[in-house]
Amino acid sequence: MAYTVGQVARAARVTVRTLHHYDEIGLLSPSGRTPAGYRRYDDADLDRLQLIRYYRELGFPLDEIAVILDDPDADPAAHLRRQHELLTGRIGKLQEMVAAIELAMEAKRMNIRLTPEERFEVFGDFDPDAHAEEAEQRWGGTDAYRESNRRAAGYSKEDWLRNKAENEEWGRRLVAVMESGAPADSPEAMELAEEHRQLISRWFYECSYEIHTGLADMYVSDPRFTAHYESIRPGMAAYLSEAIHANAINRA
Amino acid sequence: MAYTVGQVARAARVTVRTLHHYDEIGLLSPSGRTPAGYRRYDDADLDRLQLIRYYRELGFPLDEIAVILDDPDADPAAHLRRQHELLTGRIGKLQEMVAAIELAMEAKRMNIRLTPEERFEVFGDFDPDAHAEEAEQRWGGTDAYRESNRRAAGYSKEDWLRNKAENEEWGRRLVAVMESGAPADSPEAMELAEEHRQLISRWFYECSYEIHTGLADMYVSDPRFTAHYESIRPGMAAYLSEAIHANAINRA
DNA sequence: GCTTGACCCTCACGCGGCGGTAGGCGGGAG
DNA sequence: CTCCCGCCTACCGCCGCGTGAGGGTCAAGC
Numbered sequence: 001m002a003y004t005v006g007q008v009a010r011a012a013r014v015t016v017r018t019l020h021h022y023d024e025i026g027l028l029s030p031s032g033r034t035p036a037g038y039r040r041y042d043d044a045d046l047d048r049l050q051l052i053r054y055y056r057e058l059g060f061p062l063d064e065i066a067v068i069l070d071d072p073d074a075d076p077a078a079h080l081r082r083q084h085e086l087l088t089g090r091i092g093k094l095q096e097m098v099a100a101i102e103l104a105m106e107a108k109r110m111n112i113r114l115t116p117e118e119r120f121e122v123f124g125d126f127d128p129d130a131h132a133e134e135a136e137q138r139w140g141g142t143d144a145y146r147e148s149n150r151r152a153a154g155y156s157k158e159d160w161l162r163n164k165a166e167n168e169e170w171g172r173r174l175v176a177v178m179e180s181g182a183p184a185d186s187p188e189a190m191e192l193a194e195e196h197r198q199l200i201s202r203w204f205y206e207c208s209y210e211i212h213t214g215l216a217d218m219y220v221s222d223p224r225f226t227a228h229y230e231s232i233r234p235g236m237a238a239y240l241s242e243a244i245h246a247n248a249i250n251r252a
Numbered sequence: 253m254a255y256t257v258g259q260v261a262r263a264a265r266v267t268v269r270t271l272h273h274y275d276e277i278g279l280l281s282p283s284g285r286t287p288a289g290y291r292r293y294d295d296a297d298l299d300r301l302q303l304i305r306y307y308r309e310l311g312f313p314l315d316e317i318a319v320i321l322d323d324p325d326a327d328p329a330a331h332l333r334r335q336h337e338l339l340t341g342r343i344g345k346l347q348e349m350v351a352a353i354e355l356a357m358e359a360k361r362m363n364i365r366l367t368p369e370e371r372f373e374v375f376g377d378f379d380p381d382a383h384a385e386e387a388e389q390r391w392g393g394t395d396a397y398r399e400s401n402r403r404a405a406g407y408s409k410e411d412w413l414r415n416k417a418e419n420e421e422w423g424r425r426l427v428a429v430m431e432s433g434a435p436a437d438s439p440e441a442m443e444l445a446e447e448h449r450q451l452i453s454r455w456f457y458e459c460s461y462e463i464h465t466g467l468a469d470m471y472v473s474d475p476r477f478t479a480h481y482e483s484i485r486p487g488m489a490a491y492l493s494e495a496i497h498a499n500a501i502n503r504a
Numbered sequence: 505g506c507t508t509g510a511c512c513c514t515c516a517c518g519c520g521g522c523g524g525t526a527g528g529c530g531g532g533a534g
Numbered sequence: 535c536t537c538c539c540g541c542c543t544a545c546c547g548c549c550g551c552g553t554g555a556g557g558g559t560c561a562a563g564c
Contacts, residue, residue, distance in 0.1 A: 003368065006511065011368040013375040016512085021551060036559060038512060050356075050371050057349070057375075062550075080357050081457045087350045091343055097309070098339045104302075105332050116255065116263040119302050123265040123309075205333045258540065268541085273522060288530055290541060314521070 002032075003041045012049055027066050028052060047076065054083045058090065097122050102214055103222070109204050112224055163203050170195055174240065175233050184242035193240065193247035209248040216244035254284075255293045264301055279318050280304060299328065306335045310342065349374050354466055355474070361456050362480055415455050422447055426492065427485050436494035445492065445499040461500040468496035 009016045022028035023039065028048055030039040041049075048069065055065045068074070074082075100122035107114055155163070170192065177188045193212075200207040200215075207215075219225045219237045229237040261268045274280040275291065280300055282291040293301075300321060307317045320326070326334075352374035359366055407415070422444065429440045445464075452459040452467075459467075471477045472493045481489040 004512080008368070012372045015552080017552065018550085020514090025550095034512095034559095036512080037514095038559080046368055046371065053372070053375065054349070054353070056550095077357070077360065077456060080353055080360070084350060084353045084357075084457070087346055087353065091346050091350070094339055094343045094346065097306070098336060098343070101306070101332055101336045101339065105329070105336075108329065108332075116260070116298055119298065120264045120305070123305065204329060205336070256541075267523075269523060270521085272543090277521095286530095286541095288541080289543095290530080 001043055003046070005030075005039050005041070008041045008046065008049065011046075012053060014053070022049075022052070022062075025062060025066075027062055051076070051079050051083075058083070058086050099214065099218075102211060103218065105205055106215060106218065106225065109200065110225070110228055112228065166199060166203075170199060171232050174236065178233065178236065178239055184239050185246035189239070189243040190247040190250055193243040194251070196240070196244070197247075209252060212244055213248045216241040253295055255298070257282075257291050257293070260293045260298065260301065263298075264305060266305070274301075274304070274314075277314060277318075279314055303328070303331050303335075310335070310338050351466065351470075354463060355470065357457055358467060358470065358477065361452065362477070364476055364480065418451060418455075422451060423484050426488065430485065430488065430491055436491050437498035441491070441495040442499040442502055445495040446503070448492070448496070449499075461504060464496055465500045468493040 003011075005016050005019050009019055019028070019039070023030065028045060030041045031045055032040040032042075034040060051069060052065055055068065056062075060068070069079075104114070104119070106112075174189075174192050177186075177192060180188070182188050197207050197209070197212045200212075219229060220241045226237045229240060255263075257268050257271050261271055271280070271291070275282065280297065282293045283297055284292045284294075286292060303321060304317055307320065308314075312320070320331075356366070356371070358364075426441075426444050429438075429444060432440070434440050449459050449461070449464045452464075471481060471489045478489045481492060
């Protein structure tokens with residue numbers, strides 16, 4: 001099977017110019033030409049183009065792709081395996097970024113201040129000892145900061161106060177349920193978990209059950225959030241986390 | 253809190269040059285300068301940089317980011333929500349690409365030929381009627397193609413014949429189990445599902461239980477693969493699929 | 505056979521997003 | 535006072551194409 005540039009371009013969702021460019025730099029030269037000088041691509045060329053496209057999508061520069069593809073020790077199956085690994089790796093990174101965004105949203109919601117390093121942690125590993133130095137400043141729940149946060153979230157002062165009041169009311173009720181001795185998967189506890197979810201949804205961002213359970217895990221795994229709930233009442237972080245999980249399972 | 257370019261650059265994992273560039277084009281100008289002309293970034297600048305970094309990671313050009321960030325109707329919480337959506341969208345796309353790679357690997361393994369369009373389907377929606385025209389050619393299981401496929405996979409002729417023999421032997425055994433009347437979640441069927449998985453792992457690529465169940469779904473949902481198994485024995489696609497699922501649950 | 509329109513060719517310039525470096529000033533530790 | 539690191543501005547360069555300009559080709563329809 002032979003194809004023209006245009007056909008290949010349409011199939012592979014690239015422009016003709018891109019194919020010309022790949023030909024110019026020798027990355028993908030068509031296997032032949034017609035008498036008139038038209039490029040003729042065959043199935044093997046398409047194989048190669050498919051691999052090129054995937055490596056490009058994964059961010060490889062063209063010259064590196066050329067090296068990778070022309071490595072005689074790598075059969076095509078190896079490339080597919082490799083791309084599979086790279087893709088799953090990228091998915092993992094994006095999921096970390098999602099988690100980081102959710103953390104940032106929750107931090108805003110709870111008035112927890114993050115250090116500069118913490119905010120960019122997701123973009124790469126970094127020097128661990130740069131962390132501790134301004135640790136005491138991290139909890140800077142000063143009024144000024146709360147105030148700037150309020151404005152940043154786009155709320156009026158009254159809105160913000162109402163939100164705060166609703167939150168505290170909810171907190172008191174959760175403490176009451178805890179002290180009544182009801183287990184975390186009791187209907188009462190689950191109901192308050194559900195209210196917690198709706199509070200977030202109403203004031204900040206649409207909080208699906210999936211996101212909600214993600215937050216629940218964060219409350220017990222991340223000391224910044226654990227401390228927030230523990231300061232309301234000891235054991236609250238774990239209790240709430242369990243209640244949220246129970247609620248999510250129950251409603252799904 | 254005020255920071256120098258270097259501090260900001262290290263925290264955000266960008267180069268100083270990048271910050272200079274953002275300043276030059278007015279995307280992120282530090283809130284002040286020292287008497288000596290040193291750039292001084294504050295927390296609000298970091299907020300903005302964090303958003304910039306995320307939008308960049310998502311592929312937005314700098315001028316668009318400027319527009320998005322300077323939109324007065326969007327509070328920071330809205331940006332976080334938006335980025336959350338964009339990220340989950342990207343994860344979805346990458347997962348489709350992973351599925352496409354797995355499909356390509358299975359197609360190779362089974363000597364199923366894909367049309368040019370099918371190979372690039374994952375890169376975007378496209379004209380659906382371009383599909384049917386060379387449908388009959390798709391199943392071109394000619395010896396020449398099998399041969400090229402064998403070489404492409406990097407196997408010697410003997411290896412390839414052994415692989416083929418093992419496959420056929422496995423197929424006969426699965427037919428026997430089916431005809432014995434054993435259900436798809438019987439130990440015998442699950443054992444053959446497990447062998448199927450190990451066959452793939454030994455000859456082609458490390459096939460986890462997760463990938464394996466993905467393949468199982470493909471066998472019943474994708475007509476190209478369904479036809480392959482149905483041609484061995486009617487009902488085999490669904491039977492194998494169920495056995496694979498049962499096996500995965502059982503071993504997990 | 506001739507026209508028409510879609511498609512192909514080869515230059516060649518331009519642009520976005522920085523990387524890199526040159527040449528020089530500032531600042532704090534010893 | 536000096537040393538060295540970090541900051542400044544200015545400018546050139548690279549990659550991966552986009553976007554013409556200017557011109558040949560091919561298949562269909564008249």
